[in-house]
Amino acid sequence: MKARVAVLVFPGTNSEVETRDLLVDCGADARIVHWSEAASLAYYDAFVLPGGFAYEDRIRAGAIAAHDAMLDAVIEGSEAGKLVMGICNGAQILLEAGLAPGTGAIRRPTAAFTHNIQGHFICQRVLLRRDAAAERCAIAAALPQDALIPAWAAHGQGRLAASSEHLEEIERGGYVVFRYADVRGATGAHLAPQGSALGAAALTNRRGNVLALMPHPERDAWNFNHLDRREGEDVLAPSGGSALFESFVTALERM
Amino acid sequence: MESRAYAVELKIPDNEAYTAMRALARLGIPVARVERADLLVIASDESDDMLRERIEHDERLFNPNKHRLERLSDMRPREGEVWVEMLDAPRSAPLRRLVSWRLFDQAGKPLGGEELDAACARLLCNSAIERAIR
Numbered sequence: 001m002k003a004r005v006a007v008l009v010f011p012g013t014n015s016e017v018e019t020r021d022l023l024v025d026c027g028a029d030a031r032i033v034h035w036s037e038a039a040s041l042a043y044y045d046a047f048v049l050p051g052g053f054a055y056e057d058r059i060r061a062g063a064i065a066a067h068d069a070m071l072d073a074v075i076e077g078s079e080a081g082k083l084v085m086g087i088c089n090g091a092q093i094l095l096e097a098g099l100a101p102g103t104g105a106i107r108r109p110t111a112a113f114t115h116n117i118q119g120h121f122i123c124q125r126v127l128l129r130r131d132a133a134a135e136r137c138a139i140a141a142a143l144p145q146d147a148l149i150p151a152w153a154a155h156g157q158g159r160l161a162a163s164s165e166h167l168e169e170i171e172r173g174g175y176v177v178f179r180y181a182d183v184r185g186a187t188g189a190h191l192a193p194q195g196s197a198l199g200a201a202a203l204t205n206r207r208g209n210v211l212a213l214m215p216h217p218e219r220d221a222w223n224f225n226h227l228d229r230r231e232g233e234d235v236l237a238p239s240g241g242s243a244l245f246e247s248f249v250t251a252l253e254r255m
Numbered sequence: 256m257e258s259r260a261y262a263v264e265l266k267i268p269d270n271e272a273y274t275a276m277r278a279l280a281r282l283g284i285p286v287a288r289v290e291r292a293d294l295l296v297i298a299s300d301e302s303d304d305m306l307r308e309r310i311e312h313d314e315r316l317f318n319p320n321k322h323r324l325e326r327l328s329d330m331r332p333r334e335g336e337v338w339v340e341m342l343d344a345p346r347s348a349p350l351r352r353l354v355s356w357r358l359f360d361q362a363g364k365p366l367g368g369e370e371l372d373a374a375c376a377r378l379l380c381n382s383a384i385e386r387a388i389r
Contacts, residue, residue, distance in 0.1 A: 058271040059278075060381060067278050067378065096381065107377065112384045115341070161343070162383045 002029040003252035006044035008074070008090075009034045010054035010065045015216065019050040019087065022218045022242060026249040033070075041073035046083040046252055049074075049090025051154075051216060061114075061157045062092035066107060071097050075106055083255075084210045085139055085248060088155055091202070091212035100212035101175040102205035103166060111162035111170065111203070113155075113214055117195030121156040124193055126215050128201050129181035137177045137204040139211040142247035146185055149178070150240040151201075151215035153193055158214040160196040160203070167197050177211060178202035217241030256300055260327040261310060262292040262355060267321045275356065275378070284374050286366060288359040294338060296330075296351040331388075333357065335365020338388040339380050353388070 005028045007020045016032050023030035030048075033040060041047070055064035065071065071093070078084045078099055086094040092113045094100045104110040116122060128149045134141040143149070162170065170176060178201040179187040189199040202213035220241035223229050272291040279286045295316065299306055303326060310324060311317050317324060332338050336357040344351060356379050358366040366374070371389070380387040 055274060056271075058274045059379065060385075063378060063381070064274055064278050067281060109381050110383050112381050114384050166383065 002027060003046060003249060003255075004028075004044045005030040005046045005048055005252070006033040006041055007031065007048050007050060008070055009050075010052075010068060010070065011035065012054045012056050013050055013052035013089070015051035015087070015218065018218045018221075019048055022221050022245045023048065023249065025238065026242065026245045028249045028252065035068060035070055038069040038073055041070065041077070044077075044082075045255070046248075047074050047077060047085075049084075049086035049093055050218075051088030051090060054089055054093060057157075060096065060112070061089060062094075062096040065093045066096035075099065078205075078210055081207070081209055081255075083139055083248065083251060086212045087218065088158075088214060088216055091214050092157065094210060094212040095203070100203045100205050100210050101166075101170050101173070102207075102210065103169050103173070103175075110166045111160060113158050113196075113212075114161045115157050116155070116159050121154075122158075122193055123152065123154040125220065126151055126153045126193060126201070127181045127183065128178040128215065128217075129185050129187055130177065131179045131187065132174050132177045132204065135208070136174050137208045137211055138251045139204075139209070139248050140177050140244065142250040143243060147243065148181060148183075148185055149217055149244050150220040151217040152219040153215040154219070155194070155214060158196060159192075159194045160198065160200045162197065170200075170203065171198055173206070175203050175205070176200045177204050178213065213244075217244045221245070256298040258296055258298045258330065259303070259306065260330055261295045261297065261307075262325045262327055263295065263310075263317055263322050264290070264292040264325065265321055266323045278378055279358070279374055282373075282377050284358075284366075284370055284377075285360055286358045286370075286374070287361040288363070290355075290357040290359075292355040294327075294353040294355050296353065298349050333365070335359060335367075335371060337371060337375050337379060339375075339385050340388065342384055342386055
């Protein structure tokens with residue numbers, strides 16, 4: 001039986017269709033679940049929180065959604081070991097909910113993806129290098145070590161920020177799963193286009209079943225995403241960003 | 256240079272304040288009304304009239320169709336009020352931008368200290384990136 005994945009939609013979410021489609025292409029039984037259907041979430045094996053502007057970023061990006069009834073089910077599921085992935089605004093929600101890095105209490109965040117250093121929205125293609133051991137995060141475990149995943153950084157608030165103590169704990173505990181990288185795979189804080197601390201693009205939790213990822217791999221997942229594709233290429237063929245979703249579905253199949 | 260604080264408040268219904276009230280109520284905090292304002296703390300030698308005019312003509316800060324501008328008589332939060340500022344915002348900048356939240360209970364009284372602390376810690380201020388000024 002295919003793994004059942006709920007793609008959560010809050011008022012203001014806007015990337016649910018391509019997220020659901022990519023999960024389906026990778027072999028999951030993925031369905032969109034709206035905020036009024038929180039009671040149905042227990043049925044699912046895993047949760048994906050896509051990008052957008054949940055609740056219009058009121059108070060802070062992700063702050064209201066982190067207290068939504070949908071998150072009650074996600075928190076309960078993550079504590080039971082279900083996989084949870086948040087992309088862009090979904091990642092901001094997971095940090096506000098304290099699910100990633102999860103170094104504090106639930107709903108008492110110890111870090112945030114906050115305003116870019118340049119003070120405005122950015123949109124650019126980036127490369128992400130898996131920088132944590134396979135056993136550290138189940139969702140990325142099927143990717144080769146040092147894999148480079150293409151994605152789109154499209155956010156106004158994608159800069160990881162936390163106190164120096166918490167950043168040290170995040171680094172020491174191996175919570176950074178992906179870092180911004182150059183084409184040779186080199187990483188460094190200077191490669192984070194928005195000034196993200198530790199050059200971090202994605203964080204996991206202590207247990208390794210949650211992934212909060214700022215850039216969008218689902219926007220570089222099919223050939224039709226590439227303006228430079230060659231004549232005659234299959235536009236629906238998978239491209240680089242799909243590898244992370246394949247790894248996510250592989251992890252679900254192994255559970 | 257003298258520092259002065261101005262509140263830019265919505266004169267149309269404030270959906271963000273309403274959403275905050277609903278979320279706080281869901282957290283069990285007994286709040287019946289929330290007022291929100293953007294605070295501008297400005298260090299300047301200009302007269303109050305000149306400063307007001309500058310703010311009211313800066314479209315990044317003020318839209319006359321939906322905002323009202325008030326100079327605060329005090330440079331600290333009132334009863335039931337908290338100011339939230341980004342931790343990495345320089346406190347000596349000529350223009351500091353903060354957010355004011357003022358919470359009231361069912362009887363219209365400003366919320367007390369313990370309840371205001373809970374509202375800050377649980378929703379209004381992410382202490383990883385923001386400071387709450389009481």
